Amino acid sequence: MAKTSQTVKPTIYFGYGSNLWLHQMRTRCPTSQYLGVARLRNYQWIINDRGYANVVEVPQDGKQQDQHDSSNDGKYDDVVFGLVYSLKEEDERRLDKNEGVPIAYTKELLPCDLWSASTNGKVDTERPPTYTRDMLVYIDRERTVPDSPRKEYIYRMNRGIADAVDMGVPEQYVLDVMRKFIPAEKEGETRKSMEEFAAKQAAQFRDESGVFQ
Numbered sequence: 066m067a068k069t070s071q072t073v074k075p076t077i078y079f080g081y082g083s084n085l086w087l088h089q090m091r092t093r094c095p096t097s098q099y100l101g102v103a104r105l106r107n108y109q110w111i112i113n114d115r116g117y118a119n120v121v122e123v124p125q126d127g128k129q130q131d132q133h134d135s136s137n138d139g140k141y142d143d144v145v146f147g148l149v150y151s152l153k154e155e156d157e158r159r160l161d162k163n164e165g166v167p168i169a170y171t172k173e174l175l176p177c178d179l180w181s182a183s184t185n186g187k188v189d190t191e192r193p194p195t196y197t198r199d200m201l202v203y204i205d206r207e208r209t210v211p212d213s214p215r216k217e218y219i220y221r222m223n224r225g226i227a228d229a230v231d232m233g234v235p236e237q238y239v240l241d242v243m244r245k246f247i248p249a250e251k252e253g254e255t256r257k258s259m260e261e262f263a264a265k266q267a268a269q270f271r272d273e274s275g276v277f278q
Contacts, residue, residue: 085225
Protein backbone atom coordinates (compact mmCIF):
# COMPACT_ATOMS: atom_id res chain seq x y z
CA MET A 66 0.00 0.00 0.00
CA ALA A 67 1.44 3.37 -1.04
CA LYS A 68 2.17 5.91 1.65
CA THR A 69 0.05 9.03 1.68
CA SER A 70 1.25 12.49 2.62
CA GLN A 71 -0.50 12.01 5.95
CA THR A 72 1.49 8.86 6.81
CA VAL A 73 4.97 9.99 5.70
CA LYS A 74 6.94 11.17 8.71
CA PRO A 75 8.50 14.63 8.40
CA THR A 76 12.26 14.91 7.99
CA ILE A 77 14.13 16.47 10.91
CA TYR A 78 16.62 18.91 9.41
CA PHE A 79 19.66 20.56 11.03
CA GLY A 80 20.40 23.97 9.48
CA TYR A 81 23.78 25.57 10.21
CA GLY A 82 24.29 28.16 7.44
CA SER A 83 22.00 30.80 5.98
CA ASN A 84 19.00 28.63 6.88
CA LEU A 85 19.51 29.90 10.41
CA TRP A 86 17.61 32.89 9.04
CA LEU A 87 14.00 32.11 9.97
CA HIS A 88 12.62 34.33 7.20
CA GLN A 89 14.60 32.41 4.60
CA MET A 90 13.31 29.07 5.87
CA ARG A 91 9.72 30.33 5.86
CA THR A 92 10.22 31.51 2.28
CA ARG A 93 11.95 28.40 0.96
CA CYS A 94 10.02 25.85 2.98
CA PRO A 95 6.60 27.34 3.85
CA THR A 96 5.30 24.30 5.76
CA SER A 97 8.50 23.80 7.79
CA GLN A 98 8.28 24.08 11.57
CA TYR A 99 11.01 25.31 13.89
CA LEU A 100 11.78 22.71 16.59
CA GLY A 101 14.73 24.03 18.58
CA VAL A 102 18.51 24.40 18.78
CA ALA A 103 20.87 21.50 18.11
CA ARG A 104 24.56 20.65 18.33
CA LEU A 105 26.49 18.47 15.90
CA ARG A 106 29.55 17.05 17.62
CA ASN A 107 32.94 16.16 16.08
CA TYR A 108 32.50 18.63 13.20
CA GLN A 109 33.84 22.11 12.53
CA TRP A 110 31.98 25.04 10.91
CA ILE A 111 33.70 26.76 7.98
CA ILE A 112 33.09 28.79 4.86
CA ASN A 113 34.44 26.64 2.03
CA ASP A 114 35.91 27.60 -1.34
CA ARG A 115 32.44 27.96 -2.89
CA GLY A 116 31.92 30.84 -0.46
CA TYR A 117 29.20 29.13 1.56
CA ALA A 118 28.92 27.32 4.90
CA ASN A 119 30.03 23.74 5.33
CA VAL A 120 30.78 21.34 8.19
CA VAL A 121 34.02 19.36 8.21
CA GLU A 122 34.54 16.22 10.26
CA VAL A 123 37.21 16.50 12.96
CA PRO A 124 39.29 13.36 13.73
CA GLN A 125 38.91 12.50 17.40
CA ASP A 126 41.90 10.19 17.83
CA GLY A 127 40.01 8.27 20.49
CA LYS A 128 39.70 11.30 22.77
CA GLN A 129 36.51 12.00 24.69
CA GLN A 130 35.75 15.62 25.54
CA ASP A 131 33.33 16.93 28.13
CA GLN A 132 30.87 19.07 26.16
CA HIS A 133 29.75 20.74 29.41
CA ASP A 134 33.25 21.91 30.41
CA SER A 135 32.85 25.28 32.14
CA SER A 136 35.95 26.64 30.37
CA ASN A 137 35.39 28.37 27.01
CA ASP A 138 38.96 27.65 25.88
CA GLY A 139 38.55 25.39 22.85
CA LYS A 140 34.98 24.57 23.84
CA TYR A 141 33.64 25.08 20.33
CA ASP A 142 36.56 23.67 18.32
CA ASP A 143 34.71 20.54 17.22
CA VAL A 144 31.01 21.31 17.56
CA VAL A 145 28.53 23.02 15.26
CA PHE A 146 25.36 24.69 16.54
CA GLY A 147 22.30 25.16 14.38
CA LEU A 148 18.52 25.40 14.25
CA VAL A 149 16.27 22.40 13.68
CA TYR A 150 13.17 22.24 11.48
CA SER A 151 10.69 19.56 10.49
CA LEU A 152 10.22 19.27 6.73
CA LYS A 153 7.41 17.75 4.72
CA GLU A 154 8.32 16.00 1.46
CA GLU A 155 7.68 18.98 -0.81
CA ASP A 156 9.72 21.32 1.37
CA GLU A 157 12.59 18.83 1.46
CA ARG A 158 12.53 18.74 -2.36
CA ARG A 159 12.62 22.54 -2.45
CA LEU A 160 15.56 22.54 -0.06
CA ASP A 161 17.41 19.91 -2.10
CA LYS A 162 17.15 22.19 -5.13
CA ASN A 163 18.38 25.24 -3.23
CA GLU A 164 21.28 23.27 -1.74
CA GLY A 165 22.36 21.86 -5.11
CA VAL A 166 22.01 18.18 -4.18
CA PRO A 167 23.98 16.08 -5.06
CA ILE A 168 26.59 18.38 -6.67
CA ALA A 169 27.20 21.13 -4.12
CA TYR A 170 26.06 19.13 -1.09
CA THR A 171 25.07 15.58 -0.32
CA LYS A 172 22.55 14.50 2.31
CA GLU A 173 23.54 12.58 5.43
CA LEU A 174 21.85 11.55 8.66
CA LEU A 175 24.08 12.53 11.57
CA PRO A 176 23.42 12.36 15.34
CA CYS A 177 22.67 15.78 16.85
CA ASP A 178 21.80 16.89 20.38
CA LEU A 179 18.50 18.80 20.44
CA TRP A 180 17.27 21.40 22.90
CA SER A 181 13.55 21.60 22.18
CA ALA A 182 12.10 25.06 21.57
CA SER A 183 10.84 26.66 24.75
CA THR A 184 7.68 28.68 25.29
CA ASN A 185 9.67 31.93 25.50
CA GLY A 186 11.59 31.12 22.33
CA LYS A 187 15.13 30.87 23.74
CA VAL A 188 16.68 27.62 24.94
CA ASP A 189 19.49 27.20 27.47
CA THR A 190 22.29 25.10 25.96
CA GLU A 191 24.08 25.02 29.31
CA ARG A 192 21.43 22.52 30.38
CA PRO A 193 21.51 18.90 29.17
CA PRO A 194 19.87 18.49 25.74
CA THR A 195 16.33 17.17 25.44
CA TYR A 196 17.51 14.17 23.41
CA THR A 197 19.94 13.03 20.71
CA ARG A 198 18.75 11.75 17.34
CA ASP A 199 19.79 11.47 13.70
CA MET A 200 19.01 14.57 11.64
CA LEU A 201 19.36 15.51 7.98
CA VAL A 202 22.55 17.48 7.39
CA TYR A 203 23.60 18.91 4.03
CA ILE A 204 27.36 18.42 3.80
CA ASP A 205 30.09 18.90 1.20
CA ARG A 206 32.75 16.21 1.64
CA GLU A 207 34.75 17.47 -1.35
CA ARG A 208 35.24 21.20 -0.67
CA THR A 209 36.63 21.35 2.87
CA VAL A 210 39.27 24.09 2.67
CA PRO A 211 38.40 27.28 4.60
CA ASP A 212 37.87 30.33 2.40
CA SER A 213 36.03 33.66 2.24
CA PRO A 214 32.24 34.13 2.06
CA ARG A 215 30.45 35.69 -0.89
CA LYS A 216 29.30 39.24 -0.23
CA GLU A 217 25.56 38.59 -0.39
CA TYR A 218 26.04 35.52 1.81
CA ILE A 219 27.47 37.72 4.56
CA TYR A 220 24.18 39.63 4.58
CA ARG A 221 22.09 36.46 4.86
CA MET A 222 24.40 34.91 7.44
CA ASN A 223 24.17 37.98 9.66
CA ARG A 224 20.36 37.69 9.62
CA GLY A 225 20.72 34.01 10.44
CA ILE A 226 23.18 34.65 13.24
CA ALA A 227 20.82 37.18 14.82
CA ASP A 228 17.94 34.67 14.73
CA ALA A 229 20.13 31.83 15.98
CA VAL A 230 21.31 33.82 19.02
CA ASP A 231 17.72 34.85 19.75
CA MET A 232 16.77 31.15 19.75
CA GLY A 233 19.62 30.16 22.09
CA VAL A 234 22.72 29.40 20.00
CA PRO A 235 25.58 30.47 22.31
CA GLU A 236 26.92 33.94 21.55
CA GLN A 237 30.42 32.77 22.39
CA TYR A 238 30.14 30.08 19.69
CA VAL A 239 29.27 32.81 17.19
CA LEU A 240 32.27 34.88 18.29
CA ASP A 241 34.75 32.00 18.43
CA VAL A 242 33.68 30.17 15.28
CA MET A 243 31.39 32.03 12.89
CA ARG A 244 32.95 35.50 13.23
CA LYS A 245 36.24 34.11 11.91
CA PHE A 246 34.49 34.06 8.53
CA ILE A 247 31.41 36.30 8.78
CA PRO A 248 32.12 39.92 9.75
CA ALA A 249 29.45 41.71 11.73
CA GLU A 250 27.73 44.46 9.78
CA LYS A 251 28.20 48.06 10.77
CA GLU A 252 25.08 50.17 11.03
CA GLY A 253 24.05 51.49 7.63
CA GLU A 254 26.76 49.49 5.85
CA THR A 255 24.62 47.24 3.63
CA ARG A 256 23.88 48.69 0.19
CA LYS A 257 20.29 48.52 -1.03
CA SER A 258 21.35 46.55 -4.10
CA MET A 259 23.04 43.89 -1.95
CA GLU A 260 20.00 43.66 0.32
CA GLU A 261 17.73 43.13 -2.69
CA PHE A 262 20.02 40.51 -4.21
CA ALA A 263 20.27 38.64 -0.89
CA ALA A 264 16.49 38.66 -0.60
CA LYS A 265 16.25 37.04 -4.04
CA GLN A 266 18.83 34.43 -3.00
CA ALA A 267 16.82 33.70 0.13
CA ALA A 268 13.73 33.02 -1.97
CA GLN A 269 15.34 31.06 -4.81
CA PHE A 270 19.07 30.45 -4.58
CA ARG A 271 21.33 30.73 -7.62
CA ASP A 272 24.88 29.48 -7.11
CA GLU A 273 27.50 32.19 -7.70
CA SER A 274 30.38 29.71 -7.47
CA GLY A 275 29.52 27.95 -10.73
CA VAL A 276 29.48 24.51 -9.11
CA PHE A 277 25.86 23.99 -10.09
CA GLN A 278 23.11 25.93 -11.87
